[in-house]
Amino acid sequence: MNYDIKIKGELEKDGLIEFDRFNQITQNTKDIATKSLMLRLGGFSELTPSKIIKQALEIRLSNFTTPSRSESLITIDCDTFEKSLKDIQYNLFKPTEELLKLTPMALVIQSFSAALKEDGDKDNLDKPLLKSLLKFKKNFVTNKEVFSLSNRSSIPEIEIKKEDFKKIESLEDSIPAPCKVIINGKLDEMKYSKGKLVLITSDGNVNSFIKDNSIIDQIVNFMGKEITINGIGHFKPSGHLSFVEILEFFEPGKSDKIFSRRPIAMTTEQQILFHLKEGKNKNSLSEIIGKWPGDESDEEFEQLLKELD
Template identity: 45%
Template sequence: MNYDIKLQGAEEDNGTIEFDRLIQLAENIKSIAKGALQIRLVGFSKLMGQPPKKISNALKIRLSGLYEENIYTALELECEPFSKYLSGWQGDIFNPNILEELPNLTPVSLVMNTFRGVLEQDKDYEWVDKPLLKKLSDFKSLFLTDSETIQFSNRGSIPELILKKNDFDKINSIQESIPEAQFAVISGKLDTLKYSASRILVETNEGFVNGILSEDISTEEISKYWGKDITLTGTAHYKPNARLSFIEVERVFPMEESNLFFNKIPKTENIEQQIKRQLSEKKHFNYLSEIVGQWPGEESFEEILTQLD
């Protein structure tokens, strides 16, 4: 399929493009397409190591032309639909319907959909996480002036996308609103997905949690826990709507009864979200009453120190 990217509004947009800028444009588009594809296939945009060969082939984009028209620089691109490369691919079990839409998309149309989703649907757009928003934000550096526009089109077959420099104020705002990654401990039954040796699922009382194993955890080490109850610790990452995106797993060990306290999906809220939730619940909190009479109990000081180790 053919796409056009048109740069208009800067003095340099005269039918040519400087080599470094061309390289930067190509790297940004490929990076966004890769993250947007991975978040649909496995639930998050950032994966460790090299992507599978199928994904690498599916993300190929070729520059087939460069021309000037109506005082702008236009680049003609070619890429194939994902259906050509991802046939038989097992998708994210949380979003099985995504494999009905994805085959008809291409790397470039996926980039267009991602920008459009963030700019039009704001924090309700589910197909982004913090790493992918960072990639979208990096695209801003391609603009040479405040008045320049960068336009993506498929020659009328899909709605064009016109990006302006001030669009990235909204993208940055969404990126900043996402809760910071934080330490998390959860417990549940360990499961795995076949398409990634580093991807796991943990079934908790509140649903499934996505996990990606750190380089310190080998496949052999984690395999002995398949189907068993475990406790894991790691870093929790969140989506724009403050829902958990995934956990970078750093430690895994057998679950004990004392770990059942952690059998919940970790949540976090920024100040604005906390106030909004508390107002909607119409509750007045007395935090002192939550702890009065709770400690000290029957535990000795030494026992408490042991539990904190």
């Protein structure tokens, strides 16, 4: 499938691109595609891709033209993941049908769209991926240049200006900082691979991984059983938990049930929007929306949110 990277503006040398700049454009683009795919496959964009994954991420130069003195057009080709990832079981997840229909370049376009558009899917972004998007800023030689990414048909074109990176910087800064979390749940024995595992809680699955080999050797004995983990929680721009780095675990006591829900790091406004999106107790929500912000304390408002669940 063909894609275009179009550069418009005050270009030097009648639209021609110097080798070092061209190399930087291709490296930045490939890095964004790689991180986006790893985030969707493994829950974290900085996971190292396997040999098969690297082959699936191939992006090939098809053509280069200069339609005008102020325009460069790079045409590239890449395959859908359906050809290369259909039967792969990577870490915890199998690729979704939606992902299989995409290509590496489609992921690049979707990543920029998610970061720049107000209604973009922020759950398909994390801090390392946003940092890679920010590195793309280095490809701009002047403030008047515009990069356009498109595939001419199924995916809407995205235009990127140098000033747009302020919005990406703001989004990256808004992601909650990693913090210590305690979570109680059952280890999914069907989803375990190389230190990466899933904890089933009362309100959904928690993606986790372990760096310490000594912990890995011990935790395998608890597959299919209930445990309580202590670790560092990493969050998405939406405030939802992305994954947990497990530092220690132990057999749960009766009181550990209070930790059986996924932790969140949402602002009050994000929590309200999330409840509305999920369609939870809309009548109660309308009562809060009509009155908020009011005179209630933070503690009282937190209690109102809990009553919606």
